[in-house]
Amino acid sequence: MRAPFLLRRKQADSVGVPGPQCGEPSFLTRAGMQEAQLSRRIGQKKRLLEAEEPGSDLHGAPTPSPTEPRLGQPASLGPQRSVYFSSPKSRSARLGSEFFDQPAVALARAFLGQVLVRRLDDGTELRGRIVETEAYVGPEDEAAHSRGGRQTPRNRGMFMKPGTLYVYVIYGMYFCMNVSSRGDGACVLLRALEPLGGLETMRQLRNALRKGTVGRALKDRELCSGPSKLCQALAIDKSFDQRDLAADTAVWMEHSAPGTREPAVVAAARVGIGQAGEWAQKPLRFYVRGSPWVSVVDRTAEQNTQSGPAVSICAHEAF
DNA sequence: CCACCGATATACT
DNA sequence: GTATATCGGTGGT
Numbered sequence A: 001m002r003a004p005f006l007l008r009r010k011q012a013d014s015v016g017v018p019g020p021q022c023g024e025p026s027f028l029t030r031a032g033m034q035e036a037q038l039s040r041r042i043g044q045k046k047r048l049l050e051a052e053e054p055g056s057d058l059h060g061a062p063t064p065s066p067t068e069p070r071l072g073q074p075a076s077l078g079p080q081r082s083v084y085f086s087s088p089k090s091r092s093a094r095l096g097s098e099f100f101d102q103p104a105v106a107l108a109r110a111f112l113g114q115v116l117v118r119r120l121d122d123g124t125e126l127r128g129r130i131v132e133t134e135a136y137v138g139p140e141d142e143a144a145h146s147r148g149g150r151q152t153p154r155n156r157g158m159f160m161k162p163g164t165l166y167v168y169v170i171y172g173m174y175f176c177m178n179v180s181s182r183g184d185g186a187c188v189l190l191r192a193l194e195p196l197g198g199l200e201t202m203r204q205l206r207n208a209l210r211k212g213t214v215g216r217a218l219k220d221r222e223l224c225s226g227p228s229k230l231c232q233a234l235a236i237d238k239s240f241d242q243r244d245l246a247a248d249t250a251v252w253m254e255h256s257a258p259g260t261r262e263p264a265v266v267a268a269a270r271v272g273i274g275q276a277g278e279w280a281q282k283p284l285r286f287y288v289r290g291s292p293w294v295s296v297v298d299r300t301a302e303q304n305t306q307s308g309p310a311v312s313i314c315a316h317e318a319f
Numbered sequence B: 001c002c003a004c005c006g007a008t009a010t011a012c013t
Numbered sequence C: 001g002t003a004t005a006t007c008g009g010t011g012g013t
Helices: A003-015 A030-051 A104-111 A154-159 A199-209 A227-233 A299-304
Strands: A115-119 A125-136 A165-170 A174-180 A187-197 A251-254 A265-268 A285-288
Touching: A104 A125, A104 A187, A115 A187, A125 A227, A154 A165, A154 A174, A174 A227, A187 A199, A187 A227, A187 A285, A199 A227, A265 A299
Parallel strands: none
Antiparallel strands: A115 A125, A115 A251, A125 A187, A125 A285, A165 A174, A174 A187, A265 A285
């Protein structure tokens, strides 16, 4: 049962990381293998992929671009000021540093509806709307990796400037992706996306890493409905740890389309927090009410949350 | 729908 | 050695 998984790993190893990117850390593990593997798979299935997804997926050549200059190009110089009112002309609604500079709870809520974008080495852009997040508020938060002010090589990203990614390995085989917020040791975990573009590539990436039967096709709802699922679907791994979401060329966040209504938000207890005492109960998980893309629905929390459809909450909501 | 289980890197007792 | 911000398969209700 385990054999196919190991086998795939070995094959990927022997193929090796494409590694053309200057500046990419060379200790890439999974995602490096993912992309190597994906390139091969895409080679095989290119026609299939081209048939679907008229928009953004796979317009480029399957060969990886020679370099991926990941430091200091567009975003840091660019149109930082008008994040909220970016001109209709500039296709870039990219969120800049100032957006991430909010306390964890505010940022966790503000993320809902925004679009996470991942550009692969071959130019493929994968997109998903954020529908579920969790806030980890800092050293006082017993459920946070930064509890008690702990700082280790692993969680350093939590203490870096707002917008810094904190990607860590969980249960030995999966990744979770966080964004540092304002406040030392505070961050926001991304838990679920509504996939918007590059779904077939996401399916490939997810399938490539699944153990056991390789056969069955994943439903759209299984692509990004969980913190580690979305990392698989977007090929996010440890090499993304401590990158700047406001400046990186392979991953960034875009403001939701103008005119998009604020989603009704449910506040619920965080998932997978067992031994964190009172902190385990606090409503620090936020998700879009009614979204089918959320990983775990909490009916009780939905009843206790007074927010109905967006129209009726205006008077009462106290963000 | 649910409970159980195994896989297994990292931090901590 | 033990716990963990998970996932997917199996088998039950």
